[in-house]
Amino acid sequence: MEETIDKNIIVNNAILSSHTSNIIQKLEEFSRQCKICGASALHSNYGVISCSPCKMFFKRNAITGQKHFKCLYSGQCDVNINNRRICSSCRLTKCFQNGMQSDLFRSSLTKKIISKRKQNKMSKSMIESSNILQKIQEQKQLQRLPTLNLLQSDNSTLHTNQWTLLSNLFYNYDESKLLLIGQQLMNENNLEKSMISINSRLSKQFFMTTYETSGAYLNSNGDLRRLSSDNRNAFLRTAAENINCLGTIFSWNRSQVYKCKNFVNTCRDLYGQSSVDMIEHILKYMDSDIAIVKLALSLFTFSNNITIFSSIAMINPINTLEIFHIQNTYSEVIWKYLLYKYGFYESVQRFMTLIQCLLTATDGLYNAQYMEKHENDIELLVENLELELLLDDIEHIN
Template structure:
């Protein structure tokens, strides 16, 4: 997969590396068509004659072919200028087939790093925190993105790190995986003790409640405002979080779990949910940012569950929510741009919105027609109010926009 494309006998031998510094006069005897998509191409990039778009695409995805969204059409998509943004898997496969090599990306990074190091030695300014902006972003628990020295950008990356860290701290997905892995060792009669859809939903709610409550934007609200926000948005947050939860744990692929949820929600809803999970963006960080955005929505359920909500003071002063929404939405977009570039970011963001609207539409139907579901969430709402009242005087910020965990 990573081998270089062989040149024809009529082409003079030359070094081909990631810098793409191939003399155009030497290249003039070749076609000026990108071997991947057919767009205009002038130089060899990472081992294959390619356009700027395909060069950028391969640089972004060449190191992680297993992490791209799988093809939905049996890996036989035609890649051209019009369809190159449609299927990431087939486009990347064609890049490799045409001779692009991820080793040449590393070679280019090494050269740039050496040039940067020499500049650092002659500079009196401390550049110890500088990173190559073209280096692939690496996500870790409390150091999500490395790179920009601007204090404004640095505070945003700290905020992103805190969101991811807080989500993972309160998540129960790891415990769920342990339970799933232990299932084969259990006797069938013991299944009911671990395959309990209501308890799984309760655990997801507790996880999201703790995640949202750790936000300083939530802590500065009054008790009535906090309660109102949960009443309006916890349903939608849980519904969207369930897509990440079920994908990560894989429990809907286990017949015992899938059938247990069918007893509550019916086969149509569960099959639809499973299809939605398959379409979900593979980047979990995007989902975690979306969750905190939804938490500060005016109402992401689209069903009025509380008739007194219309007289809610928090809705009258919507600007208080807009401040939080703007911060998190801006963070989401900058994360997308820095990791995927503009074109792919727009596509990913559009798909996320489509999936969320689909989830919310199904949730509204379930909430309206499923009495068992309403009972589950009414109980959760009552417990949430009690928890908020108990913790009303707790103003300890677990993370903040300008602080590190």
């Protein structure tokens, strides 16, 4: 009888222990979830465990969003990882309900500014010592742009300032690092025995470099920097999405990495089959003239029509007149360059193909917003850019 009781106690203890272990495991899993959308999260942002997209969403909209956002379904939306971009009003409400605090913005930003200033001081001497070499390299690059060498026989209506703008836009997007990685991928692809592990590493490095290249372009674009700070901050996310999308596809085309099987497989693993299909489709409309594509990159960067896919568009604070002025300037330069180099009839054909390319890229951006890794990388890119531009503004004020 006593043995039976002991066995029952042991069994009950084992069941209780297993049940307790399951509860603890579930609690640990729950603690690693974003309290807003349920995505994986490791850090506390503004007082709440949250993922990077929700952190950036709250940062951008906490102050102004409460007045402008409006739910179309009486505030009853269920916010999760799959639909978090649909209703900004309910998403922001959930941020506040779970304890996010806008008061923590300043302390977080101050720490980053202090850290960034320390880094700037350490690297200032290195930058100054390399200025002379950089100027020499820039002068050599200017000599390599074919259109600039044709100024003596210029029969187009492009004036000097437009040629200068064309040159700046051509060199602002520097894909040299991507081409170098692409060449390594192509070399390995041509080997008899494929080195899958190395290809995978290089492929991931290629994608990481696309975001770095996009950030460098936005940071060096004078038209973006001349926007008012409010307009620039409101537009920065859209600009980052646009330049990264078309810039990545342009780099695919120039380096021909789409011919590397392992590279395409890595892209599929990271971003899904839809991303590969999207890129292959847009490649069909990519112009063979590098100058035209690079001008198109800048034009697409300042196209904010992609916001029609987001509920934020209903209260879009962007001053569209500033953006339209830049768009018109870039469009005019593209059209005059086409006339200059190809004549009227071929210019019309190429311009129509260019429009088709941009429309297809816009459609691709709609699908990209559901790629979690891409969204996280874009959020990080925008956050770093905001900090860099803010530091520059502070230096100019001082």
